[in-house]
Amino acid sequence: MAQHPQAHPISAVHRLLRGGLIWLPALLLAGCFQDVKESTVHPETDTGRVIQHVYALVTWIDAVIFLIVLGLLLWAVFRYRESRFKPGEVPKQVHGNPMLELVWTVIPAVILVFIAVPTWQGIFRAAEPPTTDPVKVEAVGHQWFWEFDYPDKGFVTGNEMHLPLNRPALVHTTSKDVIHSFWVPRLAGKIDAIPGKENLVWFTPEVAGTFYGQCAEFCGTSHANMRMRVVVESEADFDAWVARMKQPQLASTPEAKEGEALFAQKFCVVCHTINGRPDAAGQVGPNLTDLRDRTTIAAGLLDNTAANLSHWIRAPRSIKPGVKMCWPPVDSPEAACGPLPVNEEEAQKIITYLDSPSAGATADYLQKAQGAAGATAQMK
Numbered sequence: 328m329a330q331h332p333q334a335h336p337i338s339a340v341h342r343l344l345r346g347g348l349i350w351l352p353a354l355l356l357a358g359c360f361q362d363v364k365e366s367t368v369h370p371e372t373d374t375g376r377v378i379q380h381v382y383a384l385v386t387w388i389d390a391v392i393f394l395i396v397l398g399l400l401l402w403a404v405f406r407y408r409e410s411r412f413k414p415g416e417v418p419k420q421v422h423g424n425p426m427l428e429l430v431w432t433v434i435p436a437v438i439l440v441f442i443a444v445p446t447w448q449g450i451f452r453a454a455e456p457p458t459t460d461p462v463k464v465e466a467v468g469h470q471w472f473w474e475f476d477y478p479d480k481g482f483v484t485g486n487e488m489h490l491p492l493n494r495p496a497l498v499h500t501t502s503k504d505v506i507h508s509f510w511v512p513r514l515a516g517k518i519d520a521i522p523g524k525e526n527l528v529w530f531t532p533e534v535a536g537t538f539y540g541q542c543a544e545f546c547g548t549s550h551a552n553m554r555m556r557v558v559v560e561s562e563a564d565f566d567a568w569v570a571r572m573k574q575p576q577l578a579s580t581p582e583a584k585e586g587e588a589l590f591a592q593k594f595c596v597v598c599h600t601i602n603g604r605p606d607a608a609g610q611v612g613p614n615l616t617d618l619r620d621r622t623t624i625a626a627g628l629l630d631n632t633a634a635n636l637s638h639w640i641r642a643p644r645s646i647k648p649g650v651k652m653c654w655p656p657v658d659s660p661e662a663a664c665g666p667l668p669v670n671e672e673e674a675q676k677i678i679t680y681l682d683s684p685s686a687g688a689t690a691d692y693l694q695k696a697q698g699a700a701g702a703t704a705q706m707k
């Protein structure tokens with residue numbers, strides 16, 4: 328009686344492997360597209376280009392070596408396959424070949440020297456930051472947000488760093504708690520942010536735009552939620568932003584004024600700073616001055632919209648596990664706590680206050696903001 332062919336248990340594994348092998352190159356190639364927001368292979372700064380040069384050189388050399396080794400391996404497998412020999416027969420045995428050994432010692436040494444030269448050049452260059460008119464920023468890592476301190480300008484902001492185009496930026500990194508890592512792939516990094524120590528990375532942004540960054544050192548529950556943005560803009564736009572950052576939001580409507588009061592009554596001031604507002608000087612959470620200018624909230628997790636802000640204020644731990652923004656106040660991310668004692672109506676008032684333009688905003692900026700608000704109202 329003929330037996331039914333049974334499905335071999337290996338075949339499922341083979342299918343999976345085959346599927347994986349087909350998709351793997353596609354996955355790898357996906358990293359090469361130009362519009363990838365966090366791509367190290369499309370640098371937009373001088374420092375990024377130096378690193379990219381070494382990286383590309385090593386990658387191409389490695390690719391050639393890989394192909395040569397793979398070719399030789401396949402040749403050996405094919406040339407000395409069992410079916411070419413009689414049973415019990417072995418191919419001609421060889422032992423020792425001084426010339427071959429010399430060649431395969433000298434060639435790697437030459438390749439290493441070839442790689443070492445641009446590597447050293449890059450290291451020496453990184454060790455000497457430019458002194459002509461740089462913008463200094465202290466990037467301080469917190470669980471889980473970034474504090475950006477501009478010591479020469481006298482203010483602090485959170486999660487979104489602004490930099491002027493074509494001027495060197497000196498970013499000193501450190502941390503308030505555990506080790507984090509500053510990384511904006513298209514600009515620079517990674518550079519560790521270590522408590523009690525300062526590291527320096529510098530670069531000159533050459534293209535205007537918003538660049539995406541991410542903490543690149545595992546730092547606890549919400550490590551993956553510790554993102555950042557770097558806004559590169561013209562010198563004039565940068566100066567206008569600095570002026571807005573130096574002064575608090577100006578609550579001009581009754582609702583904004585109520586929000587301003589609630590910001591203290593609901594203890595927001597204990598954790599957050601508003602530059603130029605004496606009662607709001609908390610250091611636990613990010614600085615919230617001129618929040619309306621930020622594209623995101625919650626360390627780059629959500630777009631900066633009223634709906635997202637309301638959700639964030641009322642249920643932050645559902646968005647970012649372990650965040651200390653909860654009630655009663657907690658010291659550690661592991662400690663249990665509930666939502667803030669803020670109802671929906673109060674949250675809306677606080678949002679209206681936070682969304683108010685800075686007292687440092689220029690007439691031009693206010694006019695543009697008015698125009699944008701008018702356009703939005705018309706769209707509704």
Ligand code: CUA
Nearest residue numbers: 507542544546
């Ligand atoms: Cu901070 Cu990972």
